[in-house]
Amino acid sequence: xxxxxxxxxxxxxxxxxxxxxxxxxxxxxxxxxxxxxxxxxxxxxxxxxxxxxxxxxxxxxxxxxxxxxxxxxxxxxxxxxxxxxxxxxxxxxxxxxxxxxxxxxxxxxxxxxxxxxxxxxxxxxxxxxxxxxxxxxxxxxxxxxxxxxxxxxxxxxxxxxxxxxxxxxxxxxxxxxxxxxxxxxxxxxxxxxxxxxxxxxxxxxxxxxxxxxxxxxxxxxxxxxxxxxxxxxxxxxxxxxxxxxxxxxxxxxxxxxxxxxxxxxxxxxxxxxxxxxxxxxxxxxxxxxxxxxxxxxxxxxxxxxxxxxxxxxxxxxxxxxxxxxxxxxxx
Amino acid sequence: xxxxxxxxxxxxxxxxxxxxxxxxxxxxxxxxxxxxxxxxxxxxxxxxxxxxxxxxxxxxxxxxxxxxxxxxxxxxxxxxxxxxxxxxxxxxxxxxxxxxxxxxxxxxxxxxxxxxxxxxxxxxxxxxxxxxxxxxxxxxxxxxxxxxxxxxxxxxxxxxxxxxxxxxxxxxxxxxxxxxxxxxxxxxxxxxxxxxxxxxxxxxxxxxxxxxxxxxxxxxxxxxxxxxxxxxxxxxxxxxxxxxxxxxxxxxxxxxxxxxxxxxxxxxxxxxxxxxxxxxxxxxxxxxxxxxxxxxxxxxxxxxxxxxxxxxxxxxxxxxxxxxxxxxxxx
Numbered sequence: 035x036x037x038x039x040x041x042x043x044x045x046x047x048x049x050x051x052x053x054x055x056x057x058x059x060x061x062x063x064x065x066x067x068x069x070x071x072x073x074x075x076x077x078x079x080x081x082x083x084x085x086x087x088x089x090x091x092x093x094x095x096x097x098x099x100x101x102x103x104x105x106x107x108x109x110x111x112x113x114x115x116x117x118x119x120x121x122x123x124x125x126x127x128x129x130x131x132x133x134x135x136x137x138x139x140x141x142x143x144x145x146x147x148x149x150x151x152x153x154x155x156x157x158x159x160x161x162x163x164x165x166x167x168x169x170x171x172x173x174x175x176x177x178x179x180x181x182x183x184x185x186x187x188x189x190x191x192x193x194x195x196x197x198x199x200x201x202x203x204x205x206x207x208x209x210x211x212x213x214x215x216x217x218x219x220x221x222x223x224x225x226x227x228x229x230x231x232x233x234x235x236x237x238x239x240x241x242x243x244x245x246x247x248x249x250x251x252x253x254x255x256x257x258x259x260x261x262x263x264x265x266x267x268x269x270x271x272x273x274x275x276x277x278x279x280x281x282x283x284x285x286x287x288x289x290x291x292x293x294x295x296x297x298x299x300x301x302x303x304x305x306x307x308x309x310x311x312x313x314x315x316x317x318x319x320x321x322x323x324x325x326x327x328x329x330x331x332x333x334x335x336x337x338x339x340x341x342x343x344x345x346x347x348x349x350x351x352x353x354x355x356x357x358x359x360x361x362x363x364x365x
Numbered sequence: 366x367x368x369x370x371x372x373x374x375x376x377x378x379x380x381x382x383x384x385x386x387x388x389x390x391x392x393x394x395x396x397x398x399x400x401x402x403x404x405x406x407x408x409x410x411x412x413x414x415x416x417x418x419x420x421x422x423x424x425x426x427x428x429x430x431x432x433x434x435x436x437x438x439x440x441x442x443x444x445x446x447x448x449x450x451x452x453x454x455x456x457x458x459x460x461x462x463x464x465x466x467x468x469x470x471x472x473x474x475x476x477x478x479x480x481x482x483x484x485x486x487x488x489x490x491x492x493x494x495x496x497x498x499x500x501x502x503x504x505x506x507x508x509x510x511x512x513x514x515x516x517x518x519x520x521x522x523x524x525x526x527x528x529x530x531x532x533x534x535x536x537x538x539x540x541x542x543x544x545x546x547x548x549x550x551x552x553x554x555x556x557x558x559x560x561x562x563x564x565x566x567x568x569x570x571x572x573x574x575x576x577x578x579x580x581x582x583x584x585x586x587x588x589x590x591x592x593x594x595x596x597x598x599x600x601x602x603x604x605x606x607x608x609x610x611x612x613x614x615x616x617x618x619x620x621x622x623x624x625x626x627x628x629x630x631x632x633x634x635x636x637x638x639x640x641x642x643x644x645x646x647x648x649x650x651x652x653x654x655x656x657x658x659x660x661x662x663x664x665x666x667x668x669x670x671x672x673x674x675x676x677x678x679x680x681x682x683x684x685x686x687x688x689x690x691x692x693x694x695x696x
Binding site: 084089092093098099102103104105111114118120125296306307309346348351353354361363364 | 433441442625681682687695
């Protein structure tokens with residue numbers, strides 16, 4: 035028994051070594067659960083993420099366009115905002131957003147916290163104001179108590195609101211995908227065909243941009259590097275942030291984690307299916323016309339990137355009071 | 366020890382007897398969990414309840430207007446539908462809706478199942494069609510498998526869709542409110558002031574309509590029995606169903622369960638606060654001007670009707686496929 039245990043231990047050490055070396059040489063790393071989450075702050079942030087009182091109408095919440103039932107996205111070309119206004123760009127998934135080098139397609143927000151304040155006050159999205167949402171939440175005793183408990187002093191303002199939302203969003207990672215299990219040494223976690231898709235994904239140069247734990251989201255690149263991308267969408271990418279002409283049509287490389295769930299594709303949402311997206315990316319970025327079989331193989335690999343989705347009880351929101359400013363859905 | 370156990374048993378029997386007799390004579394009965402729930406059908410119904418692909422836009426789900434984070438309502442005067450159209454009437458809570466004698470404010474649907482088909486195909490609500498939603502769901506393998514497993518044969522149609530949604534809705538009860546605990550013999554579950562509010566609620570005649578487990582929802586009555594209710598809302602109540610002139614302004618009596626959570630009040634949603642609603646109901650239905658203290662006492666009682674809210678993990682929805690008809694949010 036002692037000998038068996040020793041062998042067992044040796045074996046598990048070997049396994050770990052194999053695992054580490056197996057992904058140390060890969061351009062993609064497994065997703066890890068975030069350390070140092072402030073659980074009570076994240077629990078408050080979860081409520082805020084689902085609370086439509088963060089919008090002028092009282093109808094739209096963060097979850098409306100970053101729906102955690104649907105891969106953290108809305109599965110629409112571009113989003114629906116206040117008064118059914120059509121958003122300018124495809125809503126990026128909130129899943130693994132904490133792994134991004136910056137937020138929004140053009141990277142105009144440095145952090146999750148900075149991003150969270152954007153849609154709340156954007157007239158074509160939630161159409162409220164930073165002051166109004168704080169004024170709304172201040173009238174609700176349970177929120178007052180929870181902010182005090184989380185932040186250690188009384189007070190509700192946009193800084194604390196977005197801080198809590200960002201803390202919740204940090205928890206929205208999707209570890210344990212089949213591909214990650216493969217990276218970690220479980221050779222049976224993906225099929226031979228999926229592995230062939232991954233090899234092709236690497237050998238054809240996709241990993242030049244789609245790398246790291248998020249399989250993207252760690253660099254900016256031009257869309258239409260080899261052939262131009264034709265779109266009627268007005269977004270022009272990072273030029274809006276830098277003012278630099280060279281940044282026209284340069285976007286943050288989107289994460290490919292959970293890509294099976296976050297259709298439609300591209301910043302304009304004009305690409306309906308994953309196979310179309312793969313074929314197009316081959317042409318636009320690599321100047322390569324993948325065969326149907328190649329597209330299928332890469333698509334099969336990409337579907338192995340769907341990880342464990344965050345699961346949690348639907349939050350129950352504290353009711354408004356007589357003092358709460360009324361929503362203005364039609365105002 | 367044996368003697369103690371015997372006394373203990375005797376005591377618990379006595380308690381039960383007291384409990385039964387305590388609410389047997391009351392006009393309100395405790396909420397009970399429903400028996401005979403088909404759990405796998407309800408689990409499918411939960412997914413459908415949260416699935417925005419039941420709407421033409423791909424953006425609105427049952428939960429949009431019957432938000433289970435907010436007492437099963439949208440907390441708006443009237444709802445927001447497809448293309449931000451303003452709904453004609455206040456969205457009733459889905460909580461305890463299975464206890465209603467019929468569905469909708471005018472009772473035009475006999476069952477939860479019949480109700481569920483309404484908003485899906487209503488052009489000012491979800492704006493889809495019964496055929497389209499079935500066609501959408503049929504293209505999704507996980508749904509196909511789940512319908513087959515639940516119903517014992519392949520096939521997805523509106524009959525099965527609404528059957529599953531209704532099964533989920535049957536589970537949305539809110540037992541264990543402080544008032545129910547009082548009814549069941551826990552004399553400390555409500556305060557003396559709340560009890561005084563209940564006594565006044567009974568003695569002034571509110572229980573003529575607001576009775577039974579749902580504290581309402583078991584009869585139709587005219588709004589403005591003693592003094593007319595002035596509203597610009599076009600809804601005229603049960604006359605739309607019966608064609609009977611006497612049914613003008615006759616509505617289903619709303620449930621008062623969780624009333625603290627389901628503001629604003631009345632069929633037109635024009636009454637913002639519970640205190641206003643109590644004062645107005647006194648005038649309109651009883652011809653009585655409650656004093657501020659009386660209004661406060663009844664309001665305090667009504668807040669004891671908030672029960673345990675349904676809690677469950679946010680459902681994860683299966684992704685669409687290349688065959689799935691595209692949503693048309695702006696079409």
